[in-house]
Amino acid sequence: MALLEIITGADNPILLKVSDSVSKINKKVLKLIRDMKETLLKEGGLGLAAPQVGQNTRVILVAIQKSEKVGKDYVVVPMINPEILNFSDETCTGEEGCLSLPGEYLNIVRSNKITVRFLDEKGNEKMLVLEGLNARIVQHEVDHLEGILITHRA
Numbered sequence: 001m002a003l004l005e006i007i008t009g010a011d012n013p014i015l016l017k018v019s020d021s022v023s024k025i026n027k028k029v030l031k032l033i034r035d036m037k038e039t040l041l042k043e044g045g046l047g048l049a050a051p052q053v054g055q056n057t058r059v060i061l062v063a064i065q066k067s068e069k070v071g072k073d074y075v076v077v078p079m080i081n082p083e084i085l086n087f088s089d090e091t092c093t094g095e096e097g098c099l100s101l102p103g104e105y106l107n108i109v110r111s112n113k114i115t116v117r118f119l120d121e122k123g124n125e126k127m128l129v130l131e132g133l134n135a136r137i138v139q140h141e142v143d144h145l146e147g148i149l150i151t152h153r154a
């Protein structure tokens with residue numbers, strides 16, 4: 001495994017690009033996921049998208065929180081080609097940070113509840129219904145795949 005360098009800066013072209021879908025889950029993709037996981041755990045973030053480590057490919061990691069207390073009990077879920085199928089009309093505002101924008105914390109409006117479909121590392125299609133912070137993290141990370149940063153949403 002290897003720690004990856006996190007790309008920073010609101011004007012970095014890699015962060016502003018629309019990422020390409022993963023066509024085949026090969027060794028390179030699996031290594032990227034392993035390295036991203038190590039990097040996310042070291043940085044202590046709640047999520048990480050491949051463009052943040054310099055890869056314009058549709059892979060995100062989400063630290064799904066299992067309890068109300070953030071960072072206490074969670075599982076890191078890799079999502080390949082994630083697609084949000086449903087956004088609740090109900091929204092909430094919450095403060096978000098981003099590993100690519102150090103020191104920047106902005107209030108962002110997000111849907112309370114989403115349904116996300118993605119491929120796992122074995123290529124199986126999965127679907128998750130997420131609420132609250134978990135829904136917020138997925139929306140934030142999927143935005144990265146579209147080249148959208150919190151500075152665009154605030």
Ligand SMILES: [Zn+2]
Nearest residue numbers: 097098099100
């Ligand atoms: Zn971010």
